[in-house]
Amino acid sequence: MLRIDSLRVTYGGAVQAVRGVTMEVPDGKVVAVLGSNGAGKSTLLRTISGTLSLHRGRVEEGTVRLDDVDLVRRDPGKIVRLGVVQVPEGRRIFSRLSVEENLRAGGLSSRDKAAKAKALQRVHDLFPVLKERGSQRGGLLSGGEQQMLAIGRALMTSPKLLLLDEPSLGLAPRIIGQIGEVIAEINRQGTSVLLVEQNATMALGVADLAYVLDVGEVSLSGDARELSQTDEVQRLYLGHGSETPQEERLTTGPRKTLSRWTA
Ligand SMILES: Nc1ncnc2c1ncn2[C@@H]1O[C@H](COP(=O)(O)OP(=O)(O)OP(=O)(O)O)[C@@H](O)[C@H]1O
Numbered sequence: 001m002l003r004i005d006s007l008r009v010t011y012g013g014a015v016q017a018v019r020g021v022t023m024e025v026p027d028g029k030v031v032a033v034l035g036s037n038g039a040g041k042s043t044l045l046r047t048i049s050g051t052l053s054l055h056r057g058r059v060e061e062g063t064v065r066l067d068d069v070d071l072v073r074r075d076p077g078k079i080v081r082l083g084v085v086q087v088p089e090g091r092r093i094f095s096r097l098s099v100e101e102n103l104r105a106g107g108l109s110s111r112d113k114a115a116k117a118k119a120l121q122r123v124h125d126l127f128p129v130l131k132e133r134g135s136q137r138g139g140l141l142s143g144g145e146q147q148m149l150a151i152g153r154a155l156m157t158s159p160k161l162l163l164l165d166e167p168s169l170g171l172a173p174r175i176i177g178q179i180g181e182v183i184a185e186i187n188r189q190g191t192s193v194l195l196v197e198q199n200a201t202m203a204l205g206v207a208d209l210a211y212v213l214d215v216g217e218v219s220l221s222g223d224a225r226e227l228s229q230t231d232e233v234q235r236l237y238l239g240h241g242s243e244t245p246q247e248e249r250l251t252t253g254p255r256k257t258l259s260r261w262t263a
């Protein structure tokens with residue numbers, strides 16, 4: 001179980017990106033984090049994966065615990081060895097390396113050959129296209145295939161917990177559907193997933209639990225299916241609320257942040 005407690009993160013000491021967030025990712029679950037641009041979603045994932053300092057960010061307060069281990073200020077490589085791996089926003093694959101080399105790069109942190117062979121088999125079963133196109137340069141894959149490669153590369157570390165930062169970004173609806181199915185399958189195989197998304201339909205469709213981040217704070221949280229039924233999420237994230245006139249929806253767009261949770 002991953003448990004984040006009262007987490008506060010700043011950039012350059014000034015920008016308050018995460019302002020006292022508490023959340024849990026229970027073992028074996030898919031947890032979605034929704035939120036508009038700048039809500040702090042990527043910051044949250046960077047904090048968990050230990051890559052925050054690469055972005056000049058700093059944890060000011062709070063803990064991020066994987067079981068009994070505090071991950072705050074731990075080396076990113078160590079965090080990967082503890083079983084937590086992040087697929088960053090914008091699917092940064094090595095475009096000049098072949099698909100197979102990209103996957104092997106994902107397994108470099110482990111010396112366990114049998115585990116790596118098993119992980120590669122799993123990736124090929126999940127994404128047959130990565131096997132078919134193994135010798136091609138990564139940069140020649142389509143956007144959706146590159147996202148699959150980025151996820152496949154992360155799976156080469158055989159993680160307990162997979163952190164996904166907006167895997168649907170810039171992809172066509174049909175491909176987004178496939179990504180959702182793959183996330184569900186990865187989870188069925190025993191990997192917990194923390195899924196950061198602006199695409200609420202996909203995220204709430206695949207998640208067990210969900211949190212909504214609003215300017216660095218949790219404004220809503222709960223069972224994903226129940227959350228998707230709430231007026232706020234329907235109106236602001238799923239774009240088909242009853243009480244919002246069409247014109248307002250057009251001008252504010254579907255991604256307006258939710259009002260603060262005051263229960
Ligand atoms: N490297 C950085 N230096 C300074 N400020 C940053 C940095 N990265 C993010 N921020 C700021 O921190 C806040 C949270 O940003 P973050 O990238 O975590 O949001 P996000 O929810 O992932 O947004 P998006 O949906 O656009 O990816 C924003 O105000 C952003 O401008």
Ligand SMILES: [Mg+2]
Nearest residue numbers: 041042043089
């Ligand atoms: Mg982001």
